[in-house]
Structure formats: structure tokens, C-alpha cells
Amino acid sequence: MIRGIYTSASGMILNQKLMDITANNVANVSTTGFKRDVAQVESFRNMLVYRIYDKVSSPDNAIGYMSLGSDVSRIVSDFSQGLYIKTDEPLNLAIRGNGFFTVEMPNNQGTQQILYTRNGAFTLNSRGELVTLDGFYVLGQNGRIVLQSGGQVRIDEQGNVYQNGRLVDRLRVVDFQDKQLLRKVGNNLFEADALSQPIPFSGKIIQGYLEGSNVNSVQEMVNMISVLRAYEANQKAFTIQDETLQKAVNEIARK
Structure with a gap:
């Protein structure tokens, strides 16, 4: 559950950075000779997850690999020709x-x-x-x-x-x-x-x-909407896991 919170939080941070990059592109749509920025996203190193205290699991108790989210690895410029x-x-x-x-x-x-x-x-x-x-x-x-x-x-x-x-x-x-x-x-x-x-x-x-700038304002607005929806999805997942964890601590642990 804590891993899920970390994953959701990293997704929110990632989408916040993507929103900043997209907003900067939109702000420079009329800047002469401006070249739009593009973010390269990279996932964190996968971790091998094991079962504990489970007699029915595989001999090494391995479940599989799990990623803890992603982040912007670098920001590159798109040098395509402007109008x-x-x-x-x-x-x-x-x-x-x-x-x-x-x-x-x-x-x-x-x-x-x-x-x-x-x-x-x-x-x-x-x-x-x-x-x-x-x-x-x-x-x-x-x-x-x-x-x-x-x-x-x-x-x-x-x-x-x-x-x-x-x-x-x-x-x-x-x-x-x-x-x-x-x-x-x-x-x-x-x-x-x-x-x-x-x-x-x-x-x-x-x-x-x-x-002129090589920023396509329509495409950037579409990207902005996609990033906003992804941020809201991660935020909702974070809230659900936080509420579940709170219920586990305050209600189940008392019994």
C-alpha cells in the first residue's frame, strides 16, 4: 500500500513537471525562433517483490517486478522548422x-x-x-x-x-x-x-x-488536458490509498 502511495505521488510530481514544460511552450507560441521543449520520461528501476509468511507461494517467494513510478529524465528541444x-x-x-x-x-x-x-x-x-x-x-x-x-x-x-x-x-x-x-x-x-x-x-x-515558433498551440493544449487528467487520476489513487491505510490503522488494528 505504501508502494502505491509512492507511485501515485511520483506520478503527480511527473505530471506537474510536464505541465510546466507545456505551459512554457504555450507562453512562447509567438516568440520568434523559439523551439519547443519535449520531456523524456523514464521509469524508476523495477524492484523484485517477495511474499512473506506465505506457505503456498513459490519456493523463493517471488511475486514479480514492480515499478515505483516515473520521472522526467531530461528535457530536449525540438529543432524542427517554424513558419x-x-x-x-x-x-x-x-x-x-x-x-x-x-x-x-x-x-x-x-x-x-x-x-x-x-x-x-x-x-x-x-x-x-x-x-x-x-x-x-x-x-x-x-x-x-x-x-x-x-x-x-x-x-x-x-x-x-x-x-x-x-x-x-x-x-x-x-x-x-x-x-x-x-x-x-x-x-x-x-x-x-x-x-x-x-x-x-x-x-x-x-x-x-x-x-516563427515551432509550437503548435492546438497540440500543446491537447497535451495540457492529457497531463491534467493524468494528474487527477494519480491524485485520486493517492487519496483512495491514503483513506484505505487510515481505515486499516484506525479500525482494523483496534480489533
Whole structure:
């Protein structure tokens, strides 16, 4: 009976985590370049259950294996392509295919940190440097990209940045062999660890477009309903076992 309470409790905790992940996806349904999160669920190690004080059981008194519930083992990102949003803004860029824009952000130690994003909503700061809407520097092959104010900007499919017909730089767009090694940090940014293997970019850059979120709001709402029902089922099972245990202690044990 206690095992059943543990199992029901773990199911409630699991579904609470799933609800948090789903709610975060729904909250970012309109976030440019957002990649939805998916939880990988893993059951606890099965335990071999034995009978005690039972003369009719098998020689070793073994009943079978029992699991004590499950939990979220890891959260991974779904890197499938989002829908394209046409803006006609020359500094709005979208990536067709796999790949990430490279940005530079100051960290807590006062140094610059290299991060990656699919959000191509860029602008210019007061110094004419190409930056994200959060003010992080967009990097090219030669470092930070600096443009003149008012000049005509054209960016081709390979990421070459031209202003008034002159080549300024080429966007540093990279891809990774295993994208699941990337970790979400900050506002729609990814961090690559030491095991991440960069590979050449094979996609295309589309100027005047943004990539929308790949969250399907209808599917996420269906997931939310399923998680809520599973939580309620575990809660009901927990309550029934708790009431049964209470009755066993307060009524049966007195006789």
C-alpha cells in the first residue's frame, strides 16, 4: 500500500513537471525562433517483490517486478522548422534548414560569451553594430558587423552582407552534429558545450523574413488536458490509498 502511495505521488510530481514544460511552450507560441521543449520520461528501476509468511507461494517467494513510478529524465528541444513570417525589413533574417546565428553576450565575469540563436530579428545600435533586440552583438567571419546608418543593406542566401554594393562581412552561421548537446540559456539563446561538434552550414539565409515558433498551440493544449487528467487520476489513487491505510490503522488494528 505504501508502494502505491509512492507511485501515485511520483506520478503527480511527473505530471506537474510536464505541465510546466507545456505551459512554457504555450507562453512562447509567438516568440520568434523559439523551439519547443519535449520531456523524456523514464521509469524508476523495477524492484523484485517477495511474499512473506506465505506457505503456498513459490519456493523463493517471488511475486514479480514492480515499478515505483516515473520521472522526467531530461528535457530536449525540438529543432524542427517554424513558419516564415514576412516583414520586408532588411535586418530581419530567417534560416532555411539547419543552423544558428552566432551572437556575443557579456557574462557575469565581464568577458564575452559566444551563444547561438534562431531569432533573426536584428537591428543597429548607436555605433552602427549589428545586434539582437537584447543588444547582443551579431558576429560575422571577421567579428562584429558594423554598418553605416542609412545605407542600403542586402544579405544573400550564403549570409554575405552587402551595403551599397560593397561586401562588409559574412554572417557566422554554424550548425552542430548533435543539437541535443545545446543548452537553452537566457532569452531564446543556446549554449554549446565542449562536446558539441560544429559542422558547415548547408542552409540558406532569407532576408526580410523571420522564423516563427515551432509550437503548435492546438497540440500543446491537447497535451495540457492529457497531463491534467493524468494528474487527477494519480491524485485520486493517492487519496483512495491514503483513506484505505487510515481505515486499516484506525479500525482494523483496534480489533
